[in-house]
Each structure stands twice: as structure tokens, then as C-alpha cells.
Amino acid sequence: DAGVIQSPRHEVTEMGQEVTLRCKPISGHNSLFWYRQTMMRGLELLIYFNNNVPIDDSGMPEDRFSAKMPNASFSTLKIQPSEPRDSAVYFCASSLGRVFGGYTFGSGTRLTVV
Amino acid sequence: GESVGLHLPTLSVQEGDNSIINCAYSNSASDYFIWYKQESGKGPQFIIDIRSNMDKRQGQRVTVLLNKTVKHLSLQIAATQPGDSAVYFCAGGSGYSTLTFGKGTMLLVSP
Numbered sequence: 001d002a003g004v005i006q007s008p009r010h011e012v013t014e015m016g017q018e019v020t021l022r023c024k025p026i027s028g029h030n031s032l033f034w035y036r037q038t039m040m041r042g043l044e045l046l047i048y049f050n051n052n053v054p055i056d057d058s059g060m061p062e063d064r065f066s067a068k069m070p071n072a073s074f075s076t077l078k079i080q081p082s083e084p085r086d087s088a089v090y091f092c093a094s095s096l097g098r099v100f101g102g103y104t105f106g107s108g109t110r111l112t113v114v
Numbered sequence: 115g116e117s118v119g120l121h122l123p124t125l126s127v128q129e130g131d132n133s134i135i136n137c138a139y140s141n142s143a144s145d146y147f148i149w150y151k152q153e154s155g156k157g158p159q160f161i162i163d164i165r166s167n168m169d170k171r172q173g174q175r176v177t178v179l180l181n182k183t184v185k186h187l188s189l190q191i192a193a194t195q196p197g198d199s200a201v202y203f204c205a206g207g208s209g210y211s212t213l214t215f216g217k218g219t220m221l222l223v224s225p
Contacts, residue, residue: 004157033212039122043158043203043215056212091157099207102148105157 004106006092012112018080021109024073025094033103034067034077035091043091049075050098082113122201124220133191135219137204142185144206148213149178149189152201158215161189161202191221199223 005024013019025032034046047057052069060067064083069075079086089110093103127133139147145166150158164171164178164187171178177190187204201220207213 042217045212045214048212093157099146099209099211099213102150102160102163102205103213104160107155107157 004092004094004104006090006106006109008109009107010110010112012114013082015083015113016081017113018078019082019086019111019113021077021090021092021111023075023077023092023106025075025092026104027073029094029096029104030072031095031098031103032069032075033093033095034075035093035105037089037091037108046077046090048098079111082111084113087111087113122218122220124222126222126224127194129194129196129223129225131194133189133194133198133221133223135189135191135202135221137187137189137216137219139185139187139204139206139214139216141206141208141211141214142182143208143210144214145208147178147180147187147204147206149176149187150203150205150215151198152203152218154200158203194221194223196223196225 007022032049036044046059047067048055049069067077089108091105091108093105095103148163149161151161152158162173162178169180175192179188201218203218204216205213
């Protein structure tokens with residue numbers, strides 16, 4: 001398996017633009033997580049899907065953020081409109097369960113909003 | 115361990131030394147813990163896990179110790195190598211929650 005695949009690896013965009021981050025989880029994994037990583041706040045869970053259904057989106061910072069999982073092999077995280085404070089590394093992770101066995105992370109998308 | 119603000123706690127060791135990285139957790143309901151390693155430009159990578167019914171677990175060159183009484187977790191790396199240089203995170207959770215990650219500790223190994 002190629003692991004969790006994220007695209008793009010890097011994204012530079014202007015404030016106010018829409019940004020879409022993409023994730024392909026490991027085949028057979030039924031849980032998918034979106035995390036944001038910054039030096040100030042560390043790894044923050046944004047949203048958690050189980051069997052393609054959003055279970056916990058309490059970490060989504062505000063309405064500008066939205067996430068979808070239309071099928072078991074694809075998820076998107078969208079920011080519209082983007083702001084400079086959204087600059088961070090965004091990770092997607094997948095797993096077979098909520099906790100046990102841990103999560104497999106993708107390589108991340110480094111987002112810079114100027 | 116835990117960190118506040120912009121700076122990660124940093125542990126600097128010489129190649130060949132043993133390293134010990136510590137982590138305190140606050141949720142007494144957590145019954146499963148993982149150590150992750152994150153190299154620059156990469157996502158966190160699973161190293162070793164431990165369940166709360168154990169107090170020690172060993173892997174290849176790594177040992178995790180769990181002290182539930184004081185809610186403390188440690189990762190011991192034997193014969194540390196330059197390739198071990200990375201940020202190390204502890205994470206904990208239970209069957210009723212998702213994993214919560216600590217802020218991380220940077221390990222710097224000099225040859």
C-alpha cells in the first residue's frame with residue numbers, strides 16, 4: 001500500500017482565495033482524520049470521519065472550514081475564504097478504528113496564505 | 115513532554131548515548147498510548163504503543179514505560195543514532211475518544 005496520500009504537498013495562495021486539500025486514505029481503513037499542525041498549538045484534530053460519516057467536527061475552527069468524504073477512498077478539506085492565520089501544515093490520517101492501532105499519517109500539505 | 119509557546123523542549127545527546135523522552139498526560143480515562151516520531155517535512159510515524167494494563171513494552175532499540183499512578187509516559191531509545199533526530203510525540207486515548215497528542219519533544223543527536 002502507498003500509505004495515506006495527500007495533495008498538494010505545498011500550497012501558496014492569496015488571502016480570500018479558496019483552498020482545497022485532498023486525501024486518499026489507506027484502503028480498508030474506516031476512520032479518517034484531518035489535523036492541523038502549528039508551532040504554537042501543535043497537532044489539532046479538526047474533524048474525524050468514520051465510515052465516511054463526520055463524527056466529530058468540534059475542532060473545525062470556523063465556518064470557513066469544511067470537510068467532505070464522498071466515498072471510502074477520498075476526502076477533502078476546504079477553506080473559503082482563506083486567511084493568513086490558516087497558514088499551517090495540514091495532515092490527513094487514517095486508521096482501522098478510533099484509537100487502537102494508532103493512525104497512519106500522510107506527508108501533509110504545507111499551506112501558506114499571503 | 116509538554117511545552118508552552120513557540121519552543122519545543124529539546125533533548126540533545128551524543129551518538130551512542132541512551133535517550134529518555136518524557137510525557138505527562140492529564141486524562142485518567144486514557145488507556146492506550148502511542149509514541150510517534152516526526153522527521154522534518156514528514157508526517158508523524160508510529161513507533162511503539164502500550165495499553166494501560168502494561169507498564170513496560172519493548173521494541174527494537176525502544177522501550178516505553180507507563181506509570182498510571184502519576185500519569186507519566188516515557189520513551190527510551192538505546193544507542194541513539196543521528197537518524198533518531200526528530201520530534202517525538204506521545205498520544206493517548208481510549209475506546210471512547212480519538213487520540214490526543216502532546217506538543218512534542220525535539221531530539222537532537224550529534225555524531
